[in-house]
Every structure is written in structure tokens, then in C-alpha cells.
């Protein structure tokens with residue numbers, strides 16, 4: 001990647017699955033999808049793709065975005081507090097690293113209209129709060 005313009009947040013859409021299970025799935029031959037990071041239910045962060053390489057998660061925006069897949073306990077897609085805390089820290093660090101701010105943090109939905117990350121598409125107020133929390137953590 002030449003330049004990172006945005007950070008894209010996704011949800012794994014597989015309630016209760018672990019970060020490692022999702023990483024192993026990206027690695028498997030069944031999957032043509034990959035993300036830079038997966039954030040797990042215990043707040044663990046697994047990096048799957050180096051930051052200078054493209055991931056394959058965000059459609060037309062793969063060439064200029066960092067992608068983060070986030071695990072969630074239930075089908076509604078809401079992140080638990082450990083996962084949320086780790087996501088905020090990771091995202092704030094990436095913003096610092098690439099000279100971005102919280103307005104450069106976007107949802108998969110903002111690129112394609114896909115219902116991802118589900119809870120934060122259905123609850124725009126929760127999405128606005130997430131961006132504010134990233135700003136506070138920077």
C-alpha cells in the first residue's frame with residue numbers, strides 16, 4: 001500500500017467466534033477474505049496482514065485502507081466491553097501511526113452499504129460515540 005487514507009471497521013458476523021478462529025478461517029483455502037487485524041472477545045488483537053500490504057476486506061477501498069474485523073458475542077453485532085476497549089486503543093494507535101483522525105475511521109457500510117458492522121450501522125449514535133472514544137484515546 002502506498003498510502004492509508006481510512007481505517008475500516010467490520011464485524012465478523014459469526015456470533016461468539018474467537019479472533020483465532022477467524023484468523024485461521026482467513027488462512028484457509030475456503031476464504032479469499034483477509035483483514036489486517038482481528039479483535040477478539042477477550043480483547044486480544046491478532047494481526048493477519050502486514051501494514052504495508054493490502055488486505056482483502058473492503059472492496060474498492062482495499063488499496064488505501066487498514067481493515068479491522070471485530071468479534072462479538074451475539075447476533076446483534078454489539079461489541080463487548082473488553083473487545084470495544086481493545087478496538088479503541090488499536091484504532092487510536094493506527095490513527096497516530098498514519099496521521100489520521102477519528103473522521104477517517106469508517107464502516108464497511110460507508111463503502112458498500114453492506115450491513116457491517118451491523119450494530120453500528122443500526123445504531124448511528126453508538127457509531128458516533130465510538131469515533132469520539134477513538135479521539136479521546138489519541
Ligand SMILES: [Zn+2]
Pocket residue numbers: 009010011057108114116117
Ligand atoms: Zn465488513
